[in-house]
Amino acid sequence: MTLSAPSAELTFEAVSEREPGERWRELFQRYWPAYERWFLSEGIEARQTYLAGLRALRQYMPELVPSYERLVTLAGGGDLAARFLSFYCPPPYLSGCSQAVWTGNEPMLVRNYDYAPELCDGIILSSRWNRRWVTGISDGLFGLVDGMNEAGLAVSLTFGGRTIVGDGFGVPLIIRYVLEFCRTVAEATKALQRIPCHMAYNVTVVDRNGRYMTVYLSPDRGAVVSDARVATNHQEQVEWHKHARATATVERERFLLQRLTLHEEPADRFIGAFLKPPLYSTAFDRGFGTLYTSVYWPARGTIEYRWPGEIWQHEVTDLDEGARRIRYPVAGAARQFV
Secondary structure (H helix, E strand, O other), rough: OOOOOOOEEEEEEEEEEOOOOOHHHHHHHHHHHHHHHHHOOHHHHOOHHHHHHHHHHHHOHHHHHHHHHHHHHHHOOOHHHHHHHEEEEOOOOOOEEEEEEEHHHHHHHHEEEOHHHOOOOOOOEEEEEOOOOOOEEEEOOOEEEEEEOOEEEEEEEEEOOOOOOOEEEEEHHHHHHHHOOOHHHHHHHHHHHHHOEEEOOEEEEEEEOOOOEEEEEOEEEEEEEEOOOEEEEOOOOOHHHHHHHHOOHHHHHHHHHHHHHHHOHHHHHHHOOOOEEEEOEHHHOOEEEEEEEEEEEEOOOEEEEEEEEEEEEOOOOOEEEEEEEEOOOOOOOOOOEO
C-alpha cells in the first residue's frame, strides 16, 4: 500500500475511536491521495467495480457490510473510495515478516512486520464497531495486518511466498473480519477457510486458552490448516526461490523452530530474538526492513509494540493514545529513537 515519499523514519500514531467518526474521516482524508495513486497504479480497468466488491462482501462477510457502508459515507461516498474500501481484488503487494506462537506459562503471539516505511499506515487503531473492541495495526484504514480483540483472539499475517494473484479480498480486511466476529481459534479457522484471499498469505491465530493454528491461504487452492507455531514467507514448501533467498525465509523459520523446540527460555528473551538478526531486518532499501515487533498477550488483553530500546504498551480496550517517531537505520548510521 502507499503513503508518502520514501523516508528513513515512520511515525506510529495510536488512535482510539469507538464508532467510525470524525477521527477516522480525518485519517482517510490524510492518506487517501497516496492510496488512490496506489489503487490506480495498474489503471482503473484492472480494478473491480463497486458493485462487484459490495456483492462479494455480502456473500462472504455480510456482518461487515454495515461498517463498510459507514466508512464509505465518511470517505465521501465516491465510487473509487468505495471500490478501495471493499478490499476486493486490490493491486498485489508483498511483505516479509516472521511470526511465532510462544506457549510458556501463558500464550503469546510475536511478529515482525517487514515492509517499506513509506508503504505503512503507521496507525494503531482501536475501535468497537461491532460490539467488541479490536486493536491492531491498520492497513488501508479498514484492514489490519495484525491485531487482537477483547475476547482474547490474536491474529497476524505473513506473505506466503507465491506469485499467484486471483479473485478474492486483500488479506488485511479478512484479518479485520476475523477479529470483529470471532472469539476462538476454531471460529477464526472456519472463517479463514471460506473467505477467498487474492494472494498467498499465512495467517496465525491464537486465543486466550492457548489454542493456535496457522492457515495457509492462496487464491488458486483451498486453505490449508496447520498446527505450525511458526510462519515466515513460504507455505508448506518454497515455491518462489528468488524471493525466498532475498528474504531468508527458510533460515528465519529454522531459527524460530530451534528456539521453540531446543530452548526453554523466558518470554522476554524470546521476544528479544525478534529484535536481532536473523529475524530483525535492515533491508529498508529493498522494502523488507523490520518496521516493528508486535507482542500479543491474549490472556492478559495487553499489546506491546517494540523497537530496539523502546516498548509501547497498550490494553486492547484502553489504548495509550499518542505518537512515536521511529528512525530506521540507513547505510553507515545507527538506529535512533525520538
